[in-house]
Amino acid sequence: MQIHWQPHSGPQTQALTRPEFEVLYGGARGGGKTDAGFAWLMRHIDNPRYRFLVIRRNAEDLSDWLDRAKSFYAPARAVITGRPATIRFPSGAMGRVGHLKDENAFDHYQGHEYQRILIEELTQIPREERYLKLISSCRSTVDGIKSQVFCTTNPGGPGHLWVKQRFRVSQGSGVRYIDPISRKTRVFISARLTDNPTLMAKDPEYEAYLRSLPEKTRKAWLEGSWDVFEGQFFDSFDTNLHVCQPFEIPKDWARYIGLDYGYTAPSAVGWFAISPEGITYQYRELYRTGLTFESLKQEILKLSKGEKIELAMVDPALRAKGQGTGIVGLEELNKDQSQISFIPADNDRINGWGRLREYYRTRKDSEGNEYAWLKIFSTCRETIRSVPELVHDPHRVEDLDTDGDDHCADMQRYFVMGRPMPADPKDAFLQEARTMNHHSYQYQLRKRVMNGEDVYEDFEFFEEEEEDNSY
DSSP states (O other): OOOOOOOOHHHHHHHHHHHHHHEEESSTTSSSSSHHHHHHHHGGGTOTTEEEEEEEESSSHHHHHHHHHHHHHHTTTTTEEEEEEEEOTTTOOEEOOOHHHHHHHTHHHHOOOEEEEEEEEGGGOOHHHHHHHHHHBOOOOTTTTOOOEEEEEOOSSTTTHHHHHHHHGGGGGTTOOOOOOOEEEEEEEEEEEOHHHHHHOTTTTHHHHHHOOOHHHHHHHHTHHHHHHBBBBOOOHHHHHEEEEOOOTTSSSSSEEEEEEESOOEEEEEEEEEEETEEEEEEEEEEEEOOOOOHHHHHHHHHHTTTEEEEEEEOOOGGSTEEEEEEHHHHHHHHHOSSSEEEEOOOOOOHHHHHHHHHHHEEEEESEEEOOOOEEOOOOOHHHHHHHOOOOTTTTTEEEESSSOHHHHHHHHHHHHSSSSOOOOHHHHHHHHHTTTTTHHOOOOOOHHHTTTOOSOTHHHHHHHHOOOOO
């Protein structure tokens, strides 16, 4: 018997033989993902009742896949016809192919039965619920055929976050996960260029090309890293720099709230405190679906008990009537309470994202230590999870892709747009001096200078004042 194709040993063979209901085979470029998908579909082509579905992102991607499929399936005497195309094998087994050009396409396959579903470039599906709609059609009433979903992808794209989380990519390759609700299993299998000796031999310059790419692209495409990727919207986000352990916020620090409202989508609320040096700390978050205006207000008031909140900057859409009740959200939040004033935020998205990027931007102090204007308590897990995974809108590059989980980023944007841009700590300290008792400030400054701190280079500001030796 002539062998037309066989998998490489290692991850490719492992991916094709895993029994889990969902298999994600991906990571670096050149790992042999597409060929693995072709081969995976062939397992039951001798069964006349076998039906499969292939999904690509758009018509152009699908056309390229079909060109390759004609060559791959030619030895099996497959016939590919029609638009949308069908792939028929001599036994009567057949498959359909499609792409996801619009949101309605995710509903198009519901009600069908496909024993196997292949989804190429999974991270191009922006939301997990759309993926779940697709795989709801993966079931089997055919004896001897077990239903299974096989996905391939590289890191990056609007669905990067949910794919990484769903398949527990951070736990490593080959670790089975059992869904606690459905009891179905899934697994991630990592692929790298070095796992594809055929490509390494036929195109030895490809590895050198990948090594020549910018750092983030190189890490994703060559090393298969899911931690950084091209298209990342907040590309300066660094867990080591922007995340800190919780501490007790001093009572005299100014505190604010940012709020992005949702009912079906989550409401995201962040509490922010500003240090005397001008560093902002997000010290609390609320992230929950199904909250009415009243229930959200009560949650915020309960969590803010005993705190003086200067202002709460909220989603400006709450000025409109919502929830089909005729209730204006902003009015409901402010009604029958005086603890917190809720005001509509400035919704200038482009300038808002620019300002938030400034908060995340890394700086260095006079001693060369890195710092940023914004730090997040490690207890704000949803913010830490979602913000670094957001990507650019492909059609409006200065905006982020709203198909991503942008709720925490929106509430941060509302907050920063309600505050003046902070200065560097040295300048912030000077600004504070001009609003406080001069002698008290002069004493603090002298103590810091005596300790060797370069807190203010232009000392003439104090030479104009009468010297006071009372401290």
